Amino acid sequence: MARTTPEIPNASMADIAFLLLTFFLVTTTMPNTRGLYIQLPPPPEAQPPEDVQIKEKNLFKVQVNSFDNVLVEGEPWMGSERELTDRIKEFILNYGRDPLSSDSPKDAIVSYKTDRGTSYKKFIQMLDAMQAAYYEIYAERAGVTTERWREIASDPDLEINPQLKEIYNKGRGVRPDGTIEIPLALSIAEPTKVGG
Amino acid sequence: MSKFKKKADVKQEIPTSSMPDVVFMLLFFFMVTTELRETSINVKQRIPEAAQLRKLAKKSLIAYLYMGEPQKSEDLGKEAKIQANDAFIEPKDVIQWVNNEKAKLDEFERDQITISFKVDEETKRGLIADVETELRKANARKLMYSTKIKMEKE
Numbered sequence: 001m002a003r004t005t006p007e008i009p010n011a012s013m014a015d016i017a018f019l020l021l022t023f024f025l026v027t028t029t030m031p032n033t034r035g036l037y038i039q040l041p042p043p044p045e046a047q048p049p050e051d052v053q054i055k056e057k058n059l060f061k062v063q064v065n066s067f068d069n070v071l072v073e074g075e076p077w078m079g080s081e082r083e084l085t086d087r088i089k090e091f092i093l094n095y096g097r098d099p100l101s102s103d104s105p106k107d108a109i110v111s112y113k114t115d116r117g118t119s120y121k122k123f124i125q126m127l128d129a130m131q132a133a134y135y136e137i138y139a140e141r142a143g144v145t146t147e148r149w150r151e152i153a154s155d156p157d158l159e160i161n162p163q164l165k166e167i168y169n170k171g172r173g174v175r176p177d178g179t180i181e182i183p184l185a186l187s188i189a190e191p192t193k194v195g196g
Numbered sequence: 197m198s199k200f201k202k203k204a205d206v207k208q209e210i211p212t213s214s215m216p217d218v219v220f221m222l223l224f225f226f227m228v229t230t231e232l233r234e235t236s237i238n239v240k241q242r243i244p245e246a247a248q249l250r251k252l253a254k255k256s257l258i259a260y261l262y263m264g265e266p267q268k269s270e271d272l273g274k275e276a277k278i279q280a281n282d283a284f285i286e287p288k289d290v291i292q293w294v295n296n297e298k299a300k301l302d303e304f305e306r307d308q309i310t311i312s313f314k315v316d317e318e319t320k321r322g323l324i325a326d327v328e329t330e331l332r333k334a335n336a337r338k339l340m341y342s343t344k345i346k347m348e349k350e
Contacts, residue, residue: 010216013216014212014215014216014219017216017219017220017223018219020223021219021222021223021226024223024226024227024230025226028226028230032342032344033251033252033253033255033258033312033340033342034249034250034251034252034342034343034345035246035249035250035312035313035340035341035342035343036246036248036249036250036340036341036343037250037252037338037339037340037341038339038340038341039337039338039339040328040331040332040337040338040339041332041337042332042337043332043333043335044329044332114321115321115322116320116321116322116325117320117321117322118320118321119317119318119319119320119321120244120315120316120317120318120319120320120321120324121244121317121318123321123324124244124245124246124317124341124343125244125246127246127341128246128247128248128343128346131248132247132248135248146248150248150249150250150251151251153250154250154251154252154253155253156253156254190325190329191321191322191325193322
C-alpha cells in the first residue's frame, strides 16, 4: 500500500506573508520622537513676584510680529538664522568686553517674544536658531559635536553615567559649588495680543 | 549551433524557495519596530523643520497633542483646533487631559511625562501659548515641539 505523506501546500505561503507585510506597512507609523525640547516655567501663580531688575544690556531681545517680521534688539532683521545664531553666541560670550553687550554668560538672557498671530513655522525657525547658539557653545566647550551634545543632553542615563555627566557638566561649566557658568537662559515670553 | 543548444540547457530561474523566509523576516521587522496607529489625525499636519533636534528616549512617557486646521474644514471651520486622542478639545480641557494621561503611567514616572506638540506650521502662536499656559498649571512642563529634520547647509 502506497503511503501518502501528508503535506501542507506551501506555495501560497509567500503570498500570505506578503499580505501580512502589506497590512503592517500600511497600518503602522514610525513614531517620530524628535523635536525641539523646552522646559516650561512653573505656573504663573507659583512664581514669586519679580523684583529683580535686569539690565538692558544683559537682554538679547528677539521679537516676531503677526506678519512674521523679526526684530532683533529693536532693529528689523533680514539676516539668516545662521547669522542670528552667531550673534547670540557673541552676546552670551561677551564677558563685558563690549560695554553694550552682556556682562557674563550667567547674566545674559535671550528673550523671545512673539505675537499671538505669529505662525508656528516662524516660531520654530527662530527658536531653532536660538537653541543652536546655546548648544553650539556647550558642544565647543565639551569638545564634542553639537549632535553628540544634544544626544548626551537627552540621554536617559545621564544622571547615572559618570562619563556622560562629566561631558555635560564641562559644557555647561558646572563649578564645584553647583552653580552653572552658562545656564540656558532662553526666555519665551507670553505672546502679545496686539497684531502688527 | 551546438554551442547555442548547450547554453539553452542552463537553468535561468531565480530560486524562490527562500522567498517566504525573506518575506517573513521583513514582516517580523515591521511588526517589532512599529506601533499601531492609535488615533486617526483629524487636523492638518504640515510639520515644520528644525535642526537642533533632541530625541526622547522613552516613548511611553510621551503624550501627543495635535493642533491645526481641521481636515474637514467645510464642516468645522478654518480655525485651528486641538486634538487629543480622538477628540477635539478646548484649551481649558488640557489640564483634565494631562491628568488622564498621567494616570496611565506608573506612579514614579508621572512627573516625567513629556508633552509632544504636533502642530501644523500655519497654526497661530496664540493657540499654542494658551495650551502651554494650561500645561504649566497642570504641572506637565516638559515640552517637545515635534519637528522634522532640516539638513544643515554648511
